[in-house]
Amino acid sequence: MTPSKMIVEECIVVEGRGDTAAVKQAVDADTIETVGSSVPAHVIAQIKLAASRRGVIILTDPDYPGERIRRIISEAVPACKHAFISKQEAKAARGKGNGVEHARIDAIREALASVRAPVGRAQQNNGLSTQDIRAAGLLAGPDARERRALVGDRLNIGYANGKQFLKRLQMFRIGHEEFHEAVAEVLQQEEEHS
Structure with missing residues (x-):
């Protein structure tokens, strides 16, 4: 019997399709893709809706664009929770790439199990x-x-x-x-x- 996947009730915000695929290998969850570092208004609207209905966890790459996306979303939707993968965990096994899509499944699970919630100012x-x-x-x-x-x-x-x-x-x-x-x-x- 195979062990069941960890279920994440909140929607997980990721940067792209590769990140979504990696997250879905690690856990049973829904994702919202930012599709670039500018985070279009319609994506912010989806994130706001998800935050009001289910909650949101931001899981972006540990690099400048990923941090920029996290900051944009946090300012627009302050109630988001945060999950982090270290730069070391985000490195590809073959040396090409650095991000959530390249992280080990265990690293993604650990990040999502260690979610941090912000507190009010x-x-x-x-x-x-x-x-x-x-x-x-x-x-x-x-x-x-x-x-x-x-x-x-x-x-x-x-x-x-x-x-x-x-x-x-x-x-x-x-x-x-x-x-x-x-x-x-x-x-x-x-x-x-x-």
Whole structure:
């Protein structure tokens, strides 16, 4: 007997047909394709309808166009949940391509099982500041970008530049303890590999 697929009730927003095919291999779900990084008005209307009826999870590629799409949709439909696949998980096995359509089925399932929901602006103050991110070595220095990506993966908020990283920490209400635990895990991993 084959195990049943994970069922996702929300509609999953992806970038294109290849992403839809990969998601449908991983889980039983419906998708909405943005068909490009401009996200046309009729697609925003579909996403708004889906959000009001079933809920929406945004699962875009971990690159600039994918982040741009995520930002456009989040501004138009703030109630969307977010799932992230790391750049490493999104790399194609054969070295060509980088995105959801190239991710392992397990990576897609894990991303969808670790969905983050945003909180309202009034509730976003988690106490973390730019100084906390800088003190953790995530803003400046030779390894800041890579370290920020690793911490983002651990927290299931994906990679972002310093300013966006702080916004995501606040948007998903990640507190000091959770943040510092993730940083400590990354630093310990760095020590073990050096």
